[in-house]
Amino acid sequence: MRFTRPHLSALLTLVVAAGCGARAAPSPSPADGVEAARTFYRSQPDYLSPVVLGAEVPAGLPDVRASTCGACHQEIYAEWKLSTHAHAWLDDLQFQAELHKPRPDGGDVTWMCVNCHTPLEAQLPRLVTGLRDGRLGQPIYVDNPSYDEALQLEAITCATCHVRDGVVLGPFGDTSAPHPTARSEHLVTEEVCTRCHQAEADFPELVLACSFSTGREFAASPQADEGRICQSCHMPEVQRPLVASMPARATRRHWFGGSLIPKKPEYEAGLAPLREVYPDGLQVTWGSLPTSAAPGQTVQAQLVFRNAFAGHRLPTGDPERFILVELEVVDEQGTTLSTARERIGTVFRWWPDIEKLSDNRLLPGEERTLSVEWTAPEVGSVRVVGRASKWRISAESLEYHDLVGKVPASREFWSEARTVPPGRSP
Numbered sequence: 099m100r101f102t103r104p105h106l107s108a109l110l111t112l113v114v115a116a117g118c119g120a121r122a123a124p125s126p127s128p129a130d131g132v133e134a135a136r137t138f139y140r141s142q143p144d145y146l147s148p149v150v151l152g153a154e155v156p157a158g159l160p161d162v163r164a165s166t167c168g169a170c171h172q173e174i175y176a177e178w179k180l181s182t183h184a185h186a187w188l189d190d191l192q193f194q195a196e197l198h199k200p201r202p203d204g205g206d207v208t209w210m211c212v213n214c215h216t217p218l219e220a221q222l223p224r225l226v227t228g229l230r231d232g233r234l235g236q237p238i239y240v241d242n243p244s245y246d247e248a249l250q251l252e253a254i255t256c257a258t259c260h261v262r263d264g265v266v267l268g269p270f271g272d273t274s275a276p277h278p279t280a281r282s283e284h285l286v287t288e289e290v291c292t293r294c295h296q297a298e299a300d301f302p303e304l305v306l307a308c309s310f311s312t313g314r315e316f317a318a319s320p321q322a323d324e325g326r327i328c329q330s331c332h333m334p335e336v337q338r339p340l341v342a343s344m345p346a347r348a349t350r351r352h353w354f355g356g357s358l359i360p361k362k363p364e365y366e367a368g369l370a371p372l373r374e375v376y377p378d379g380l381q382v383t384w385g386s387l388p389t390s391a392a393p394g395q396t397v398q399a400q401l402v403f404r405n406a407f408a409g410h411r412l413p414t415g416d417p418e419r420f421i422l423v424e425l426e427v428v429d430e431q432g433t434t435l436s437t438a439r440e441r442i443g444t445v446f447r448w449w450p451d452i453e454k455l456s457d458n459r460l461l462p463g464e465e466r467t468l469s470v471e472w473t474a475p476e477v478g479s480v481r482v483v484g485r486a487s488k489w490r491i492s493a494e495s496l497e498y499h500d501l502v503g504k505v506p507a508s509r510e511f512w513s514e515a516r517t518v519p520p521g522r523s524p
Contacts, residue, residue: 131240135225145297149217154264158277162257177352183254185361195499205235214294221250291328321409379408390521391474405460425470436472479519486512
């Protein structure tokens with residue numbers, strides 16, 4: 099799937115006309131600037147515009163901040179505060195490093211990348227009304243009179259999904275609340291997620307690419323054929339009151355569990371309990387393993403790993419992500435006799451042109467085997483150690499962005515060791 103820019107004649111830009119002896123046109127009002135920006139954003143693909151243009155505050159509420167919602171929806175608010183969504187702006191140091199990385203032509207791509215991390219129009223301090231000379235890296239900005247800095251810090255906040263046109267949307271819409279409510283069919287579809295989790299586009303003039311294909315992957319999955327949606331796994335169902343004074347009913351958790359690698363080291367304690375709720379997508383088991391090995395005998399052990407739970411490729415999303423499955427054979431003296439490793443993910447060349455070099459990510463249900471071979475030592479047993487880890491960013495990229503010690507790069511989610519004792523010589 100490849101997107102191209104809309105024809106430039108469709109873009110609305112503000113032009114102040116002046117001529118010899120002519121009276122200068124008045125400066126555009128803030129409202130004019132906002133309307134021009136909304137017209138521009140509507141001409142763009144979804145991922146190049148805010149998810150919510152406007153977002154009128156529902157009657158009865160002072161604002162649409164998550165803290166305001168949390169005054170009544172306390173349990174949901176507590177879950178959201180642990181989520182990756184809540185930490186998708188300034189807490190996401192990897193994203194911030196990419197966002198502010200110098201472009202080869204000095205272009206400004208910030209406006210293109212912020213919309214899924216701060217999806218509300220009111221979260222943007224400046225809005226784009228057009229492109230200077232039609233160049234993506236040359237946006238024409240106007241100040242946003244409705245900018246709310248506190249709302250921006252909430253990143254992907256409640257109103258992203260639940261507020262439209264002054265109404266709070268939910269899957270039921272039948273509650274008595276101090277604000278307008280309505281039922282939303284959209285909230286119980288995968289489209290509410292793929293609005294941001296499906297963005298594939300190339301911008302060669304900027305040496306920039308979006309490579310987020312989770313929506314397309316899910317659409318082709320057995321889970322989609324079975325009628326499941328993203329929320330089926332990432333927002334588990336729970337029976338509880340929507341607010342403390344109401345009876346319990348079926349709602350969903352708002353942790354949005356994924357890799358569960360914390361954005362910062364200090365978030366580890368909050369995320370750790372969630373690993374009991376969300377299974378890791380990759381299931382790892384032992385395959386063949388010798389019961390003993392005679393001195394000098396060549397033997398082999400295997401790990402079997404399978405995308406058992408994810409309705410998309412593993413890993414998915416950010417092309418920096420990968421999974422490592424490893425085997426190591428160690429003798430009684432601690433000497434490594436043999437190793438095997440498989441890196442699961444995409445490999446891109448980012449410069450001077452962007453090109454996907456390889457993609458060995460696991461399809462839903464796909465299974466593979468990793469084997470390690472060694473020669474049994476003359477004396478003693480050996481330990482065969484298996485490990486599997488998820489990586490948000492490589493060690494090289496971590497160092498390049500000066501994020502060492504600031505961002506947890508990985509999380510080991512499976513580790514087991516088996517002993518192979520010595521056997522008799524033939």
